Amino acid sequence: MPQSRRCRALLLVLLLSLMPLPGRAAADPAALRSAVDDARRQGQLRAVLVRVSVDGEDLLRMVSGESLPGQPATTAMRFRSGAVAMAYLATLLLRLAEQGVVDLDAPVRRWLPEVPHTERVSLRQLAQMTAGYRDDVRNPAFIAAFERNPFRRWRSEQLLAFAEPASLLYPPGTNWNYSHTSTLLLGMALERAGGAPLERLLQQQVLSPLGLKHTGDTGTAAIPPPVLHAYSEERRSALALPPERGFLEESTFWDPSWTLPAGAVQTTTLDDLHATAVGIGGGALLTPASYRAMVNTDLRGRTTALPGCGTCFPQSEGYTFGMGIVTTGRWLTQNPLFGGYAAAFGYHPQRRIAIAVAVTFREEAFQPDGTYVNEADRLFRRLGALLPPEDPPPPPRQPRPARGAGAGAAD
Structure with a gap:
């Protein structure tokens, strides 16, 4: 090779070596840490747990703040993970469909004969929340009962009664509404179809294959130690307390049995939440076809707001519900918020960026x-x-505050 061509080739190799690899993102860990510190200060947060990685390489893993007064928070602490389990339920559903156990589009009456309208509702519609069932936890009677006693344990049949399932919001498959009821029915159907308790099915089919060692349902309001404690003012209005009166109560052991089907009411850790972002966000447990079904954005342009339905809204670039997971821009996410806990995972499939966040709140945050x-x-x-920076998650659908069991599309 002539000397000039060799020089050009070497120069090209050098230039290529200086370029970021596909899927990698230039990042300054100090800038990430500064963003976390700013968020803790501006958001009046008691504790912040964060882990960020790109293509499997950690850029940041940190904790700031305290769990109890005088007790520093740690990355090993467990917290409630709420709606993250919706992604596990959808993964379980799709795996059972791959195994021939269920048909995504067959009526669920076979599994739920006692529930009205199941002869025209499918598992896919339950997972994507297009079945038309009202959200049970937005019933004022439920909210009042929860706020009177947040330690009460709820049974499935009690929750279904609040949904008034005999009357649908819309014909199945024609619109969308965030509905705990749909998730509750999905869990019940999967348990019956799988022939085992839902907790065991999730463990065998999803949690263990993902390598999650600290995620699960205790069957009670207990959280395995070490515990990240939470505090809340969510019951201030229900208790008719004046704004000038100081009020903050520990909400760590409020009973979350209303949030999800029994067996999927989970606690987790920062590292398991991060592993969820990578595994679920990357479709590690699914065939390509099932993964596409999970992250589909087919609802865009097909959903509308409905009078009297606070969780019926058009799907958009900023928020599109697939099957148990939300697409926001090019990112996939879930973001539970209830009982003084908030968490979020985000995953960018093309760049293999994973973000896991969990926070608790100070009195000033309310x-x-x-x-x-x-x-x-x-x-x-x-x-x-x-x-x-050139491909950020879009702003949230609407930065509205939430309170108690009526938080809606958040928990």
Whole structure:
């Protein structure tokens, strides 16, 4: 090879070596840490747990703040993970479909004959929340009961009664609404179809294959130690406390049995939440076809708001519900918020960026009426804007505060 061609080739190799690899994002860990510190200060957060990685390489793994007064929070502490389990339920559903156990589009009456309208509702519609069932936890009677006694344990049949399932919001498959009822029915159907307790099915089919060692349902309101404690003002209005009166109660052991089907009411750790972002976000347990079904954005342009339905809204670039997971821009996410806990995971499949966040709140984070905002979701989006800056997560659908069991599309 002539000397000039060799020089050009060497120069090209050198230039290529200086370019970021596909899927990698230039990042400054100091900038990420600064963003976390700013979020803790601005959001009035008691504790912040964060882990960020790109293509399997950690850029940041940190904790700031305290669990109990005088007790520093640690990355090993467990917290409630709420709606993250919706992604596990959808994964379980798709794996059972791959195994020939269930048909995604067959009526669920076979599994739920006692529930109205199941002769025209499918498992896919339950997983994607297009079945038309009202959200049981937005029933004012349920909210009042929860706020009177947040330690009460709820049974499935009690929750279904609040959904008034005999009357649908819309014909199945024609619209969308965030509905705990749909998730409850999905869990019940999967348990009956799988022939085993839901907790065992999730463990065998999803949690163990993902390598999650600290995620599970205890069957009670207990959280295995070490515990990240949470505090809340969500009941301020229900207790008719004036805004000027100081009020903050520990909410760590409020009973979360209303949030998800029994067997999927879970606690987790920062590292397991991060592993979930990578494994679920990357479709590690699914065939390509099943993964595409899970992250589909087919609802865009097909959903509308409905009078009297606070969780019926058009799907958009900023928020599209697939099967148990939300697409926001090019990112995949879930972002639970309830009982003084907030968390979020985000995953960018093309760049293999994973973000996991969990936070708890100080008294100053709550509004005078006891509402508060999902600061974990805000922090995920702030970090995502740095990784990479040209492809950030879009702003949240609407940064409305939430309170108690009526939080809606958040828990």
